[in-house]
Amino acid sequence: MDSTQIDNILQLQRDFYDSGATIPVSFRKRQLKKLYQAVQKYRLQIEEALKKDLGKSSYESFMCEIGLVLSGSVNIENLDLWGSKSILSNIGAGQVFGETYAFSRETLMVDAVAAQQTDILFWNLDILVHTPHPASTWQPKFIRNLLQISLRKNLALSQRIFCTTPKTIRGRLLVYLSNQAAKAGSNYFKIPFDRQGLADYLNVDRSALSKELGKMRDEGILTTRKNAFTLYGLSHEPLLYVSFSKAFH
16 A cells, blocks of 8 residues: 555545544443454454554563653543543643553553643553563662552542532532642642533533522632632632641741
8 A cells, every 4th residue: 555545544534533523422332342242253453553663572562561641641541332421530731641551551541631732751561560670779679669650540549439428519620620629739729621521520511510609709719710719708808728848847
């Protein structure tokens, strides 16, 4: 296949996408099932191609790399068969993702989606961790730091569980926004999500979320502009958050 044939196929795919045929959820579900069936059917050929082109072994055909976000941010998302999306976490600059799957050599069960213009550095964990480097001083430090990162990620996921436990949208908003204010050490803070992203993170409908935020604003509980928030107490005075780590320095 020459470059002209490749360009023609690419243009046909672009035209098909632009036609809007891929928008219905039913179409996406059918295509995902076909993709899964094709991967299972041609798994050996895919592994052989990865070995030939990239030098990857069979277990590396799944997940063996972690991503370090150099700039921008990445949302870790889950998309079910009905097209419903949930944002599990947001990975900012200087943070990593995919380490749990890469370390355990498991198939990636979530999507890592750039939330904005993002630069990512991928590391092959098979070389950095699974391959012994007995004379090195960096490998033990790397593994220890990776463990600390993984533990922090577990805490972040636990916080999301707390945020999605309340049955009402207001309850979920209050838990999430209070946590963000405590992290910032201020009643004024910015969150890493737009309105749709916040709705996906809290697992609620966007229009219902916007309506509830409007009510909370009218009641003097908060003010908001885009992704910036200010929380107020019952007296409508700004809440005061003190960072204990700073207080004892």
